[in-house]
Amino acid sequence: SFPADAVPQAPEDALFGLMRAYRADESPDKVDLGIGAYRDDNAKPWVLPVVKKADEILRNDPELNHEYLPIAGLASFTSRAAELLLSPSSPALAEKRVASVQTISGTGACHLGGLFLSKFYKVAGASRTVYLSNPTWANHNQIFTNVGLPIAQYPYFDKKTKGLDIEGMKRALADAPDHSIILLHACAHNPTGVDPTLAQWREIAEVMAAKKHFPFFDCAYQGFASGDLDRDAGAIRLFLELGFELVIAQSFAKNFGLYGERAGCFHFVASPSSNAAEITTRVASQLAILQRSEISNPPIYGAKIASTVLNDKALFAEWKENLLTMSGRIIAMRKALRAKLEELGTPGTWNHITDQIGMFSFTGLTEAQVLKLRSEFHIYMTKNGRISMAGLNTKNVDYFARAVDKVVR
Ligand code: PMP
Numbered sequence: 001s002f003p004a005d006a007v008p009q010a011p012e013d014a015l016f017g018l019m020r021a022y023r024a025d026e027s028p029d030k031v032d033l034g035i036g037a038y039r040d041d042n043a044k045p046w047v048l049p050v051v052k053k054a055d056e057i058l059r060n061d062p063e064l065n066h067e068y069l070p071i072a073g074l075a076s077f078t079s080r081a082a083e084l085l086l087s088p089s090s091p092a093l094a095e096k097r098v099a100s101v102q103t104i105s106g107t108g109a110c111h112l113g114g115l116f117l118s119k120f121y122k123v124a125g126a127s128r129t130v131y132l133s134n135p136t137w138a139n140h141n142q143i144f145t146n147v148g149l150p151i152a153q154y155p156y157f158d159k160k161t162k163g164l165d166i167e168g169m170k171r172a173l174a175d176a177p178d179h180s181i182i183l184l185h186a187c188a189h190n191p192t193g194v195d196p197t198l199a200q201w202r203e204i205a206e207v208m209a210a211k212k213h214f215p216f217f218d219c220a221y222q223g224f225a226s227g228d229l230d231r232d233a234g235a236i237r238l239f240l241e242l243g244f245e246l247v248i249a250q251s252f253a254k255n256f257g258l259y260g261e262r263a264g265c266f267h268f269v270a271s272p273s274s275n276a277a278e279i280t281t282r283v284a285s286q287l288a289i290l291q292r293s294e295i296s297n298p299p300i301y302g303a304k305i306a307s308t309v310l311n312d313k314a315l316f317a318e319w320k321e322n323l324l325t326m327s328g329r330i331i332a333m334r335k336a337l338r339a340k341l342e343e344l345g346t347p348g349t350w351n352h353i354t355d356q357i358g359m360f361s362f363t364g365l366t367e368a369q370v371l372k373l374r375s376e377f378h379i380y381m382t383k384n385g386r387i388s389m390a391g392l393n394t395k396n397v398d399y400f401a402r403a404v405d406k407v408v409r
Pocket of ligand 1: 253
């Protein structure tokens with residue numbers, strides 16, 4: 001048996017702890033701005049109409065069963081998932097330079113990618129450190145640490161402008177040892193909502209190419225950020241055009257509202273070369289071994305739903321409409337919040353609320369202000385001042401703005 005003190009008490013996951021506190025709060029005014037899940041204007045989870053349709057189709061299919069998927073997952077899903085990121089006309093796909101594996105949503109994709117790199121990213125004399133943006137999605141730290149890869153940070157958020165610290169970021173990437181692994185959020189950076197412009201991505205790519213760094217894209221919000229699937233894949237496509245070898249963790253939690261179904265993919269894209277297809281085949285064979293020992297094979301239902309939509313023209317078009325509904329509502333809430341704060345004359349500048357994009361906004365509120373919002377106004381958000389824009393709606397945005405106004409003054 002374990003010695004009595006062998007297993008120390010671990011702290012509760014901060015975000016899930018926040019959700020628990022919110023649920024226990026009995027105030028009718030309570031507002032949940034913690035969790036990164038889309039909510040409709042009534043603060044309710046939203047099953048995408050196109051997902052409902054795909055669900056109907058699957059349920060009415062007499063052939064539907066609950067058999068195992070292959071180790072690499074549902075091919076009709078992973079192949080369309082790769083096209084979504086790279087575009088159907090991608091040279092990488094035509095040249096068979098892409099290995100795709102279905103994973104346990106984006107988290108599983110980050111993990112499988114981390115595990116793969118921890119085993120095989122062995123460039124002679126090169127760094128194996130994974131550089132993460134400061135700040136980043138908190139889980140990145142433990143995902144990469146757990147597979148034995150050292151982690152480090154690069155500057156990202158500029159507290160003064162509440163925008164991107166592009167110079168600091170480039171300097172850190174230039175100072176990192178050659179061949180470092182650089183984790184990049186493809187779009188809708190979590191937690192800041194701050195994305196580089198395409199011109200800035202080009203500058204970042206230039207530094208990374210000069211240093212032979214390895215890009216690890218985490219793409220959890222394609223289509224959810226701008227409402228445009230191609231635009232949200234812009235950074236990844238730029239890096240591919242520039243000839244990078246890279247990997248991508250892809251989640252369908254947000255853009256399909258399939259959070260609990262755990263639909264995602266991990267993709268390896270070899271750089272163009274005469275033996276790229278052969279390298280890709282070898283990578284796929286090793287990913288299969290890792291997948292087998294980790295999960296055997298991935299969950300089937302969410303992948304089938306996404307596959308049904310991705311492989312049907314009409315449903316695909318409807319999905320794009322659903323994406324616009326979600327991204328549009330969030331953008332409208334950004335505008336409403338900024339307008340209300342400016343109308344109240346709340347001290348500070350609030351343009352960052354509308355400059356930022358995606359699920360989250362880094363408000364600039366201090367931890368003390370966040371705690372006051374919670375104790376006095378029943379408003380729940382993470383201590384770093386991040387709010388989930390999806391938690392705001394036409395009924396609570398004024399209440400939230402007035403509360404912010406009070407705690408800021
Ligand atoms: N990466 C980032 C940056 C995220 O914000 C999220 C969702 N919070 C994920 C990955 C993975 O989420 P999931 O495992 O639910 O797909």
